[in-house]
Amino acid sequence: MNPASLPKSPPPEPKDVHVLPGPTDGSAFTGAAMGQGNITEIHDTNPLDVTLPYHMQPRVEKATHDAQLQQFVNSATLSKDRARKRICLEAFGDNYNRMRELGGRIKQHTLDHLDYYLEQFVTNAAAAGAKVHFAETTDEANGICLDIARKCGAKLCVKSKSMVTEEMHLLPKLESIGVETVETDLGEFILQLDKDAPSHIVQPMIHKDRAATARAFTRELHVEYTEDPGKLCQIARNLLRNKYRQADMGICGGNFLIADTGTVVICTNEGNGRLCTSAPRVLVAFVGIEKLVPSLEHLGVLLKLLARSATGQPLTVYNHFMTGPRRPDEHDGPEEMHIILVDNGRVKTLKEETREMLRCIRCGACLNTCPVYRKIGGHAYGSVYSGPIGAILTPMLKGLGNYPDLPHASSLCGACYEACPVKINIPKFLIQLRRDQIKQKITRWPDRLIYRVWAATLRNSLTYRLGGWMQKWMFRLQARGNGSLGRAGSDPYASRGWLSDAPGPVKSWTRERDMPTPPARSFRQWWDEHEKDKKSKEA
Amino acid sequence: MKGHLGADPAEFIARVRAALGRSRTEPAPPPPAVDETIARLARPSDDLVALFEKRATLVGMKVRRIKSADLTREVLAVLESVSARRVVVGVGSLPQALGLKESIRRKGIEVVDWQAAPGLDTQYDTDAGITDVHAALAETGTMICNSDAGHSRGLSLIPPVHIPLVRASDILPDMLDYWARIKGKRGRELPSSMAFITGPSKTADIEGVLITGVHGPGAVHVMLVEDA
Numbered sequence: 001m002n003p004a005s006l007p008k009s010p011p012p013e014p015k016d017v018h019v020l021p022g023p024t025d026g027s028a029f030t031g032a033a034m035g036q037g038n039i040t041e042i043h044d045t046n047p048l049d050v051t052l053p054y055h056m057q058p059r060v061e062k063a064t065h066d067a068q069l070q071q072f073v074n075s076a077t078l079s080k081d082r083a084r085k086r087i088c089l090e091a092f093g094d095n096y097n098r099m100r101e102l103g104g105r106i107k108q109h110t111l112d113h114l115d116y117y118l119e120q121f122v123t124n125a126a127a128a129g130a131k132v133h134f135a136e137t138t139d140e141a142n143g144i145c146l147d148i149a150r151k152c153g154a155k156l157c158v159k160s161k162s163m164v165t166e167e168m169h170l171l172p173k174l175e176s177i178g179v180e181t182v183e184t185d186l187g188e189f190i191l192q193l194d195k196d197a198p199s200h201i202v203q204p205m206i207h208k209d210r211a212a213t214a215r216a217f218t219r220e221l222h223v224e225y226t227e228d229p230g231k232l233c234q235i236a237r238n239l240l241r242n243k244y245r246q247a248d249m250g251i252c253g254g255n256f257l258i259a260d261t262g263t264v265v266i267c268t269n270e271g272n273g274r275l276c277t278s279a280p281r282v283l284v285a286f287v288g289i290e291k292l293v294p295s296l297e298h299l300g301v302l303l304k305l306l307a308r309s310a311t312g313q314p315l316t317v318y319n320h321f322m323t324g325p326r327r328p329d330e331h332d333g334p335e336e337m338h339i340i341l342v343d344n345g346r347v348k349t350l351k352e353e354t355r356e357m358l359r360c361i362r363c364g365a366c367l368n369t370c371p372v373y374r375k376i377g378g379h380a381y382g383s384v385y386s387g388p389i390g391a392i393l394t395p396m397l398k399g400l401g402n403y404p405d406l407p408h409a410s411s412l413c414g415a416c417y418e419a420c421p422v423k424i425n426i427p428k429f430l431i432q433l434r435r436d437q438i439k440q441k442i443t444r445w446p447d448r449l450i451y452r453v454w455a456a457t458l459r460n461s462l463t464y465r466l467g468g469w470m471q472k473w474m475f476r477l478q479a480r481g482n483g484s485l486g487r488a489g490s491d492p493y494a495s496r497g498w499l500s501d502a503p504g505p506v507k508s509w510t511r512e513r514d515m516p517t518p519p520a521r522s523f524r525q526w527w528d529e530h531e532k533d534k535k536s537k538e539a
Numbered sequence: 540m541k542g543h544l545g546a547d548p549a550e551f552i553a554r555v556r557a558a559l560g561r562s563r564t565e566p567a568p569p570p571p572a573v574d575e576t577i578a579r580l581a582r583p584s585d586d587l588v589a590l591f592e593k594r595a596t597l598v599g600m601k602v603r604r605i606k607s608a609d610l611t612r613e614v615l616a617v618l619e620s621v622s623a624r625r626v627v628v629g630v631g632s633l634p635q636a637l638g639l640k641e642s643i644r645r646k647g648i649e650v651v652d653w654q655a656a657p658g659l660d661t662q663y664d665t666d667a668g669i670t671d672v673h674a675a676l677a678e679t680g681t682m683i684c685n686s687d688a689g690h691s692r693g694l695s696l697i698p699p700v701h702i703p704l705v706r707a708s709d710i711l712p713d714m715l716d717y718w719a720r721i722k723g724k725r726g727r728e729l730p731s732s733m734a735f736i737t738g739p740s741k742t743a744d745i746e747g748v749l750i751t752g753v754h755g756p757g758a759v760h761v762m763l764v765e766d767a
Contacts, residue, residue, distance in 0.1 A: 113559075115561065125726060343554075350558035
């Protein structure tokens, strides 16, 4: 495809309503009505504040029995996944894979030479007038922020969405020294009202509906009950405008850091990020050290991939490039700019075996395409980063022993690898982490024994065949015992029976779904017959 | 580095270096080249005005293709359609826009002097912001608005309606062309704020329903001046 050619169809813009600011009218709203929701109410504690080691089973079971949660998550992720594929093919055509490869190589190169690029960034950001601080732990990062807040006498802080600050529970700390802090991303604002936590990297309140939002607004903001998304937005807009106006401190994250200019880049659709970083007198940007790229030119490649992969937009509405505080001739912008570069487990992840994981640009494409995420939602992962990338990143950042289930929360289907704009081989890392668990004896001994027996069985043709034969007949007998054999119809699986209550180690598998019994003839049997047939024909 | 809080920068970077398996920092080899045959999505040979119009429209902006002689009339028409009473204007030295402020005033619409007071405070109660752009990208229908003495960060962000004036000569084919234009500039030579704007302010946080104008402008009326 000629890269310059126009797309044949318009980029995928969800068919929804544009509500202009000003008093909104309920009649203008035509979105799908599913406001009968009752899934989430105010939380006592942050859902991501989990006891370690974290075992995901209870939350997974709860999620798989929550039809409404599944409907929300499933429909939202499916539509974003389709939008991603459509717009990436329109824009890049046959070059889509090469573009992902280029994005991956740029991030990998920067990580391979992160010491060099960090030094370069610090020099250039300082030359532009920013103050750069380093934090090894979340406590250290919070401490720096509190020091800045105290020094500037902050009373009110407006904050835009930042995953790295979600890692460190910053807000209660700021509140504890008397700094009122308001989340301004609409989704995060609603979650803050409910003391809830994000369950998706890009769409934080994917697990909540308009009714839950309406209840939160009525309860916390004392406004008249309305489920109209346009009116709810209007209420939030009016309230938050006053906050921007009065705030003396703004906090943001950073999607990218540019080494050769010392620039922090944030990508937001709502505009709250620009307001938080432009209106208050003091700006604090929290950024993970893995966000560096060498130059603006390299950033461009990643910007072209980011929004297309995340939401199916050609670019995020606002890409805001911040280089130092306001210049002497400028009339607005922050007088002080602080950048806090955060480690929190990243430095140890930089070792060669796991470095590739840090390429992640937080687009959420792997979540949207993952059959497991769609079923269990983000909170089941028990950490800020959910979905496939969370399943590998969380154990690395917070300890494999603390999150023993996550490397197993995947079917290893590989859809995440296909979707990743920087080509992180997530399935490979999932397997590597499972292997590490065995090596480090994090896995319990009965499980390790099963793996050993399994491995021995698979190594030898005779035991492999014997195992397959035994499994087939045990499952078929068990299925017959369930009375489910031949459960009707032309479906080949149904006619050969389903196993709905398997014995032993397979029990937990069949608790949530049925398993088709193995067919009467195995692949090996088929192959032997096929080869025999071929030979007899040739003869 | 003086004045830092938290961990010592030299020690921090030394830990990074150790994790990378190096004992001292060496200059990085050249980063991967940005291959234009892969990354370029619009070319100088494209009809840039038409492409910009198409892409800007697709992301939800309203584009009027006009002649420079009609600029004042078209801007006043938009202001009238949104019943604007107070507007902010930041057009730098754009010759086409000279006289615009005077014409707006003559219509009885107040032009707020945002340069008189530091900060964004004077802009919250305005109805529209009129700006020129530093550049525009045909590839995605993007406008680049930079901050400087004549351009506030707020003009394209705070009023509910943004009216950018885009001259045909402002339009670059691809983002790659903008990087080429500012290549070699160090941080302190860049403005403190560069905003790439591609559409009106949007959110889909509530059940995926798309709402415009959640924090930034809900409507963007682009004046695409073809003969300038």
